[in-house]
Amino acid sequence: MTRMLELRNVNSFYGNIQALYDVNLYIDPGEIITLIGANGAGKSTTLMTVCGVVQARSGQVVYQEEEITREAPNKIVAKGICQVPEGRLIFPELSVRENLDMGAFMRNDKDGIKRDIEYCFDLFPILAQRRRQPGGNLSGGEQQMLAIARALMARPRLLLLDEPSMGLAPLVVRQIFDIVQKINKESGTTIFLVEQNANLALKIGHRGYVMENGRIVLTDTCDKLLADESVKRAYLGL
Amino acid sequence: MEYFLELFFGGLTRGSIYALIALGYTMVYGIIELINFAHGEIYMIGAFTGLIVAGLLTMLGFPGISILAIALVCAVIWAAAYGYTVEKVAYKPLRGAPRLSPLISAIGMSIFLQNYVMLSQTSDFLPFPELVPKFGFMKHFGSMLSSSELVIVVATVLVCVGLTLFIKYTRLGKAMRATAQNRKMAMLVGINVDMVISATFIIGSSLAAVGGVLIASHIGQINYYIGFIAGIKAFTAAVLGGIGSLPGAMLGGLVLGLTEAYATGYVSSDYEDVFAFCLLVLILIFRPAGIMGKDKIQKV
Numbered sequence: 001m002t003r004m005l006e007l008r009n010v011n012s013f014y015g016n017i018q019a020l021y022d023v024n025l026y027i028d029p030g031e032i033i034t035l036i037g038a039n040g041a042g043k044s045t046t047l048m049t050v051c052g053v054v055q056a057r058s059g060q061v062v063y064q065e066e067e068i069t070r071e072a073p074n075k076i077v078a079k080g081i082c083q084v085p086e087g088r089l090i091f092p093e094l095s096v097r098e099n100l101d102m103g104a105f106m107r108n109d110k111d112g113i114k115r116d117i118e119y120c121f122d123l124f125p126i127l128a129q130r131r132r133q134p135g136g137n138l139s140g141g142e143q144q145m146l147a148i149a150r151a152l153m154a155r156p157r158l159l160l161l162d163e164p165s166m167g168l169a170p171l172v173v174r175q176i177f178d179i180v181q182k183i184n185k186e187s188g189t190t191i192f193l194v195e196q197n198a199n200l201a202l203k204i205g206h207r208g209y210v211m212e213n214g215r216i217v218l219t220d221t222c223d224k225l226l227a228d229e230s231v232k233r234a235y236l237g238l
Numbered sequence: 239m240e241y242f243l244e245l246f247f248g249g250l251t252r253g254s255i256y257a258l259i260a261l262g263y264t265m266v267y268g269i270i271e272l273i274n275f276a277h278g279e280i281y282m283i284g285a286f287t288g289l290i291v292a293g294l295l296t297m298l299g300f301p302g303i304s305i306l307a308i309a310l311v312c313a314v315i316w317a318a319a320y321g322y323t324v325e326k327v328a329y330k331p332l333r334g335a336p337r338l339s340p341l342i343s344a345i346g347m348s349i350f351l352q353n354y355v356m357l358s359q360t361s362d363f364l365p366f367p368e369l370v371p372k373f374g375f376m377k378h379f380g381s382m383l384s385s386s387e388l389v390i391v392v393a394t395v396l397v398c399v400g401l402t403l404f405i406k407y408t409r410l411g412k413a414m415r416a417t418a419q420n421r422k423m424a425m426l427v428g429i430n431v432d433m434v435i436s437a438t439f440i441i442g443s444s445l446a447a448v449g450g451v452l453i454a455s456h457i458g459q460i461n462y463y464i465g466f467i468a469g470i471k472a473f474t475a476a477v478l479g480g481i482g483s484l485p486g487a488m489l490g491g492l493v494l495g496l497t498e499a500y501a502t503g504y505v506s507s508d509y510e511d512v513f514a515f516c517l518l519v520l521i522l523i524f525r526p527a528g529i530m531g532k533d534k535i536q537k538v
Binding site (some may be wrong): 051053072073074077078082083085089090091092093094098101102103105106150154 | 409412413415416419420422423425426427428429430431
């Protein structure tokens with residue numbers, strides 16, 4: 001079976017500061033993978049390296065058997081990898097509808113885009129109500145929904161989610177995680193979920209990776225990680 | 239009353255030119271938060287290109303109005319090439335550097351271009367031919383409004399409307415707005431940000447070149463230093479209107495042009511800059527973000 005994504009001995013830097021050390025991980029098609037770890041462990045950098053915003057200094061990023069380590073970010077999006085970044089990064093002065101249109105920037109099929117916008121409005125009815133409001137006026141939870149919907153507009157095969165629970169009320173977090181699972185089940189979109197909320201992330205994921213100081217220190221199925229004593233102590237507060 | 243209107247049209251003409259240049263400042267600032275101090279020099283290079291092309295065509299015996307059209311097109315292309323190159327040479331390598339570095343690079347570029355034109359052309363004032371023909375129907379306006387003033391104002395209005403539609407409706411325009419609002423996210427939705435930045439410099443430079451040729455033909459002389467003064471004034475206009483905002487730059491240019499015209503007409507031409515910069519100080523005291531500028535509030 002071809003892997004959806006594979007990182008082989010990836011080392012990434014910000015200037016002279018090394019953020020990732022020999023990161024190895026893989027994702028199979030249709031999986032939900034979670035990457036958990038503390039603040040500053042290198043989780044977001046891992047996603048940015050996949051997207052090409054940060055380029056790996058050594059190692060390989062392989063997407064569907066094709067190396068994309070040195071590709072430009074816009075080329076990587078065109079291949080079907082889409083990220084919902086940390087902090088959501090909504091375009092504040094564009095309306096909800098225009099934000100969704102921006103998500104479909106690489107596409108030209110007008111009918112398909114229209115259908116996908118309707119699909120997103122079905123998935124997140126609140127966005128339909130607010131379609132004409134500027135993105136900056138939405139609440140945190142609504143912005144997170146908009147960010148996910150915007151990513152879906154690119155019809156990704158691999159969806160990268162960076163801390164979708166950050167700063168949100170538990171009920172909203174629950175709602176968003178349900179929808180993430182729904183997206184995975186209904187359209188078979190592979191999901192790479194980065195979270196500090198390890199408890200929730202490990203409950204919806206299939207396999208998980210634990211990151212510390214830029215290194216992958218542990219990997220297993222999510223059930224086993226949930227039961228692991230060291231994970232319990234460090235990340236679940238048990 | 240006639241004097242008042244004469245000043246009004248004079249101010250409108252000046253304001254139009256300021257607006258054309260200010261758009262370049264504000265667009266670049268909106269996208270990469272850099273004050274492109276070399277922008278005034280691009281305007282000057284546009285005017286020089288217009289002069290050279292107009293001289294050549296006159297020697298070859300082209301009719302009047304076609305000289306204006308061809309000179310404008312050549313100036314736009316040549317200035318756009320300069321704007322594009324300046325960005326690639328002086329700013330792009332400093333994309334990740336602290337904000338002061340590209341600013342210093344911009345000032346260096348400005349000084350370099352000025353001296354380069356001074357050495358390759360001359361430091362004297364050169365006469366610029368009047369490229370706009372005298373329209374017959376303009377005689378009703380007497381001394382209030384000349385043909386070239388009319389052309390400048392109409393051209394500016396057309397350019398502003400065109401630019402507004404371009405930004406709002408085209409794919410590249412949308413990409414520019416998205417990049418201005420959040421560059422990282424623009425990358426993540428697949429926008430080629432380098433391409434957007436280059437396009438911004440090309441468009442801004444083209445507008446400045448249009449302004450350069452038209453005003454040079456109106457005033458009748460140019461030298462290598464015109465870009466510095468026009469650049470400072472247009473930058474003032476951009477700040478006045480709210481830097482980063484396109485309608486702000488247009489409005490700022492007009493307000494500044496009219497203020498200068500009336501200060502010159504009713505007080506003394508010695509005081510034109512005093513009034514212009516007093517206005518800037520007042521606006522910055524009462525509306526620090528400029529007339530159309532928005533205070534940035536970030537929601538987390």
